[in-house]
Amino acid sequence: MLSARPASPAPTTRAWLGALLCALALAPAGCSYGISVRRAANTDLSTAWRDSVVESSDLSPRTRQTLHRWDLDSHYDHQPLDAYARLQAAAANNPQPDLLFALAEMSYLFGRRAEKDENNEACAYYYLCAGYAYHYLFDDPAARPVGVTPYDPRFRLACELYNMGLAKCIRAAQRTGRLDPRQQMHLPTPDGQGFTLSVVHHGFPWRPEEFGTLLFCADYQVVGLSNHYHGYGLGAALIGTRVADGPDTHAAPGSRPSALRYPREVSFPITAFFRFEGSVADLGARRAGRLELYNPFTTQTVDVGARTIPLETDLTTPLAYFLSRTDLEGIEYTGLLQADKVQDRAGIYMFEPYQPGKIPVVMVHGFLSSPLTWTTLFNDLRADPVLRDHFQFWFYLYPSGNPYLATAADLRETLVRLRAEVDPQGRDRALDHMVFVGHSMGGLVAKLLTEDSGDAFWQLVSKQPFDQVKAHPDTLAELRRLFFFGHLPCVRRVVFIATPHHGSKLAPSPPAKLLAQFIRMPKALTLAAGDVAQEDPQLLPGLKEGPITTNLDLLAPGAPALELLAARPRPPGVHFHSIIGDIIGQGADGSDGIVPYKSAHLGGVDSEVVVPASHWRVHQQPRTVLEVRRILLEHLHDLRPPEGVAVVVPPPQTLPASAN
Secondary structure (H helix, E strand, C coil): CCCCCCCCCCCHHHHHHHHHHHHHCCCCCCCCCCCEEEEEECCCCHHHHHHHCCCCCCCCCCHHHHHHHHHCCCHHCHEEEEEHHHHHHHHCCCCCCHHHHHHHHHHHHHHHHHHHHHCCCHHHHHHHHHHHHHHHHHHHHHHHCCCCCCHHHHHHHHHHHHHHHHHHHHHCCEEEEECCCCCEEEECCCCCCCEEEEEEEEEECEEEEEEEEEEEHEEEEEEECCCCCCCCCEEEEEEEEEEECCCCCCCCCCCCCCEHHHHHCCCCCCEEEECCCCHHHEEEHHCCCEEEEEECCCEEEEEEEEEEEEEEECCHHHHHHHHHHHCCCCCCCCHHHHHHHHHHHCCCECCCCCCCCCCEEEEECCCCCHHHHHHHHHHHHHHHHHHHHHEEEEEEEECCCCCCCHHHHHHHHHHHHHHHHHHHCCHHHHHCCEEEEEECHHHHHHHCCCCCCCCCHCCCCCCCHHCCCCCCEEEEEEEEHHCCCCCCCEEEEEEEEEECCCCCCCCCCCCHHHHHHCCCCCCCHHHHHHHEEEECCCCCCHHHHCCCCCCHHCCCCCCCCHHHHHCCCCCCCCCCEEECCCCCCCCCHHHHCCCCHHHHHCCCCEEEEEEEECCCCCHCCCHHHHHHHHHHHHHHHHHHCCCCCCCCCCCCCCCCCCCC
């Protein structure tokens, strides 16, 4: 694993291009995640309205009828604002459904006209639109001379008026600098006085001061994700952005980097809801109400009076929006070819702050990859309410150019440091039951966390007892952390996905050998190798033979470290599961195109499932998602069946594989 490597000149442009081509040959389509958003077509209430209005009129026939009943239809044509004020006075006195619906519709129209004229009053009109629609939908039916039912087309349109009024009010307030999503919204009025609404946050792991600009899910179309998790109801589905820019940790300036990291520009889903208090008269007079922001992962309904109302939710668009802007795209190439450039960003990444009581599911990517490879699986698992209520999903980023023994050592230290940061008293029992999901080489890294090394790994590189090694103290410390380690008790379950327990024939192939010439090993390993070669040339005979061994060598069939790791029995109290890709469909002679079935197969596992998919896509397939979900439910069931929740653990997916 170690050998000395002289400094080499910077590769030429042609050499870099050759290395990149080799990388693409090794990972066809493996790093082209293709997940993003594009601007959606303009969304407006007019689409929903078109079916209920006469083409020659701005108002629906039902609202025109209401104006006629109050002898205001002609007046509205000449003095619309005065007709509007008269209806407001009538509704404050007697809030009949016809009046409330007409006022909601008229408020929306006035808001659109003010917005077109760049008039700040648009914000207040949209607020009133949502308010009148709210009272139409939720006021006590017993107090009305005419009832409102969901079968009335106006009811469905009132829901649209509420949602669009809310959304456009937020847009207008934010555009004019009148919305602070941390605490309040200020709305102007024609008399110049204006009024202020409070902003209340519900169920977020993010602090209110971390809330930045609010974006609208309706403005974007998701690209590259098959499943879009969108719930329908009242409210506005938003993309929340985090204020914090620059550093991706919460560590104090000058302190040691935190083990917890958040991707730069991380975004999260929000559902906005206007709650109007008091009567219809209060709506026009003192502007009673508040803007409520809900975390749709924890809240999908709200109570209004005695009624439970579903909220509009969108869990997928905020994720795709983040991926369209993340600087993690392309980091897999740097992590392979120049590990030290990524080392300072390595660590556990979270899309939400740490949540005590939830079991971590840690996803470890493979060779020439990054946490972005888990997007499909993460999107599907997080949409399951039972899973997201009991698990939190973490992602380990590391430079895949590092030997996997070094990566496992780094991850081991990161997890110990993370526990000390978030749970220094050791009270969160959920952290004692972590689940690791590893794709390809990531499965080997995860398996190493469950092992007690003894001196077995050291004996692979030297027959000299370690306590007799002569080297600089820093070198001894580096060798000790690489080759001598104990299992982490917190790792209770590992899912291997397309893991090459016995290697891959692609590793020693000519393209791989060429690519190896461009891999720059971490400085710490290079210095340790040079120190050992200088102090004790006989300690590691391999030092004389060439450069430091790369992962491409360590993943070759028959590699001693691989065979040693594969031969070690499953540790007591740890569960192993295998998900194996097969695009050939030949059982024991099958392969995912990179890892043969015989290499991915590991004896003594709790379950094994074969999925008809290639190596680079197997962890993104529906059958894999179903199996990982089953494993997590099994893990949850074994630990603590949640009260009031029937956790039905389905059997493993045993459908025969067929080539895709």
